[in-house]
Amino acid sequence: MDLxxxxxxxxxxKIIKFFHENPQAIDTAESIALWTGIxxxxxxxxxxxxxxxxxxxxxxxxxxxxxxxxxxxxxLARVDDWLSHNxxxxxxxxxxx
Amino acid sequence: xxETYQEELFKKLIGHPNWKKQLEVFTPFLGKDFTWIAAATGxxxxxxxxxxxxxxxxxxxxxxxxLNNLLSETHKTNHIQSIAAAExxxxxxxxxxxxxxxIYGYFLICDCPREIPANILELFQAFSVSxxxxxxxxxxxxxxxxxxxxxxxxxxxxxxxxxxxSSTLELDQLLPRIARLSLQVLRARRSVIMLVDxxxxxxxxxAVVDLNDKNATMPPLKLGAGLPGRxxxxxxxxIRPQYLCVPLVAEENVIGTITISHRLDNKAFSIxxxxxxxxxxxxxxxxxxxxxxxxEQEKLTLNSIRALASVLSSEDYNFGRSNxxxxxxxxxxxxxxxxxxxxxxxxxxxxxxxxSQIGLPRKILKKATKLSGKDYQIIREHPLIGAEIIRPIGGxxxxxxxxxxxxxxxxxxxxxxxxxxxxxxxxxxxILAVADSFEAMLSKRPYxxxxxxxxxxxxxxxxxxxxxxxxxxxxxxRVVKRWKNKILRTDxxxxxxxxx
Numbered sequence: 001m002d003l004x005x006x007x008x009x010x011x012x013x014k015i016i017k018f019f020h021e022n023p024q025a026i027d028t029a030e031s032i033a034l035w036t037g038i039x040x041x042x043x044x045x046x047x048x049x050x051x052x053x054x055x056x057x058x059x060x061x062x063x064x065x066x067x068x069x070x071x072x073x074x075x076l077a078r079v080d081d082w083l084s085h086n087x088x089x090x091x092x093x094x095x096x097x
Numbered sequence: 098x099x100e101t102y103q104e105e106l107f108k109k110l111i112g113h114p115n116w117k118k119q120l121e122v123f124t125p126f127l128g129k130d131f132t133w134i135a136a137a138t139g140x141x142x143x144x145x146x147x148x149x150x151x152x153x154x155x156x157x158x159x160x161x162x163x164l165n166n167l168l169s170e171t172h173k174t175n176h177i178q179s180i181a182a183a184e185x186x187x188x189x190x191x192x193x194x195x196x197x198x199x200i201y202g203y204f205l206i207c208d209c210p211r212e213i214p215a216n217i218l219e220l221f222q223a224f225s226v227s228x229x230x231x232x233x234x235x236x237x238x239x240x241x242x243x244x245x246x247x248x249x250x251x252x253x254x255x256x257x258x259x260x261x262x263s264s265t266l267e268l269d270q271l272l273p274r275i276a277r278l279s280l281q282v283l284r285a286r287r288s289v290i291m292l293v294d295x296x297x298x299x300x301x302x303x304a305v306v307d308l309n310d311k312n313a314t315m316p317p318l319k320l321g322a323g324l325p326g327r328x329x330x331x332x333x334x335x336i337r338p339q340y341l342c343v344p345l346v347a348e349e350n351v352i353g354t355i356t357i358s359h360r361l362d363n364k365a366f367s368i369x370x371x372x373x374x375x376x377x378x379x380x381x382x383x384x385x386x387x388x389x390x391x392x393e394q395e396k397l398t399l400n401s402i403r404a405l406a407s408v409l410s411s412e413d414y415n416f417g418r419s420n421x422x423x424x425x426x427x428x429x430x431x432x433x434x435x436x437x438x439x440x441x442x443x444x445x446x447x448x449x450x451x452x453s454q455i456g457l458p459r460k461i462l463k464k465a466t467k468l469s470g471k472d473y474q475i476i477r478e479h480p481l482i483g484a485e486i487i488r489p490i491g492g493x494x495x496x497x498x499x500x501x502x503x504x505x506x507x508x509x510x511x512x513x514x515x516x517x518x519x520x521x522x523x524x525x526x527x528i529l530a531v532a533d534s535f536e537a538m539l540s541k542r543p544y545x546x547x548x549x550x551x552x553x554x555x556x557x558x559x560x561x562x563x564x565x566x567x568x569x570x571x572x573x574x575r576v577v578k579r580w581k582n583k584i585l586r587t588d589x590x591x592x593x594x595x596x597x
Contacts, residue, residue, distance in 0.1 A: 031253045061262070
């Protein structure tokens with residue numbers, strides 16, 4: 001898992017930071033979009049990507065899909081370490097040299 | 098020394114961009130080399146001098162006595178005070194910074210080369226107070242945000258969990274889901290849900306989820322034994338550093354327990370965790386009770402169906418379906434990989450679809466000669482009669498009715514009662530059509546002899562695409578080829594299809 005690549009886009013950073021600060025949260029894409037100030041379409045795509053990378057997990061109901069922080073201690077430790085060295089959201093990809 | 102709210106506010110004031118702008122604007126009036134000192138109350142002490150930030154319990158010994166006196170006088174009177182220029186010193190002024198009755202601190206404007214008009218000082222004071230009010234609002238908003246946001250997020254979590262766990266009524270899916278969610282919310286490693294068996298005075302495990310062990314189990318416990326047993330018996334939560342167990346309570350009765358153990362961060366469980374799990378368990382109880390009620394309703398429906406099927410099978414009616422028929426029907430369903438709900442509906446349809454024969458005259462059913470046109474007319478109406486007998490049972494019967502109504506339709510559209518064709522005929526009805534005819538072929542009738550297994554299979558295949566759905570026929574043939582003569586076993590214990 002290349003955390004540098006996964007977490008560097010600003011949007012991904014914001015979502016991960018939200019779960020890092022609220023590890024007990026289980027919430028829908030709509031609510032996460034509200035908490036992070038990101039539009040819903042981008043939020044949904046990013047959440048799915050983070051589930052694929054095992055940084056987030058999913059809990060399904062018939063009409064509800066809740067996203068939650070991973071419980072894998074190895075992933076948690078790596079993300080924790082990355083965030084402790086990267087306090088501020090990164091610049092957008094377009095501005096990166 | 099811990100800061101008071103007042104000190105914090107004052108510090109934010111003198112760090113605010115508005116304050117810096119204010120100093121720039123007033124410098125021409127105050128003189129470019131003037132010094133300002135900010136002093137907070139409670140007790141009175143200096144906290145900043147120009148750009149040097151420091152904090153002390155009292156005015157430093159090096160401060161001039163005259164400035165000490167100025168500060169004290171300003172503090173005593175709460176009005177702008179001044180010290181006139183004297184030899185070796187410039188003008189100095191003390192300004193209280195207050196909002197209503199609340200004094201937040203004082204500014205000492207020192208070393209002004211000329212006397213500052215009172216209106217300028219009052220204007221400076223007013224701007225300072227205005228900046229203070231802005232800072233105070235910002236600070237209150239931040240406090241509100243910091244207080245409300247985590248609670249709102251927690252509330253949203255509770256709401257999402259409620260929606261997820263109430264979306265299933267199957268207890269065997271619901272309880273593992275609750276266990277997994279509890280681990281997520283409490284950031285723990287293991288969750289066990291046990292339900293009370295009141296008659297046996299036991300606590301039985303219904304869901305065990307352990308992130309480190311996919312095959313984790315838990316033995317049943319006597320009420321009162323072990324941690325969950327004690328919680329179930331007393332109805333009291335138990336919290337230990339590594340374990341947290343709360344009772345599941347419905348209408349003042351303990352119906353079970355939920356036990357969480359080993360936080361992922363290895364910290365001890367706290368009272369806050371207990372509150373979270375208690376709230377969670379209250380939601381879980383509602384979902385569990387709903388699921389149990391649903392199960393009871395399902396059992397009631399099934400018992401009604403079985404009672405009706407028994408009547409059909411009684412000597413007076415003899416309309417029950419043979420085990421062979423049910424065996425074939427359900428085996429075709431398994432071969433077509435129907436889901437558990439569809440299999441249940443197929444089963445109900447299989448045992449009940451002949452209920453309509455109750456309304457048919459015996460002389461038609463037993464007729465050894467060819468049926469007349471009038472006889473056929475009566476027969477073509479019997480599926481609808483059957484549906485009307487079943488309809489009042491309600492519940493899942495609404496899904497069974499189409500099987501009962503349409504099991505005499507033909508794939509080519511030449512069946513009855515509606516002349517449906519192809520896949521417009523419900524799948525269950527298409528399966529029953531094959532099983533019904535297969536069983537009939539293997540049975541003796543008043544008008545013909547019974548066929549052999551091979552002959553019956555051959556006849557079914559011949560009518561594929563005409564009377565029967567080709568996909569269903571293919572599934573039927575695979576079932577017969579796999580099981581051969583075992584398909585004819587009528588003993589329920591040897592049924593080749595697994596009970597769904």
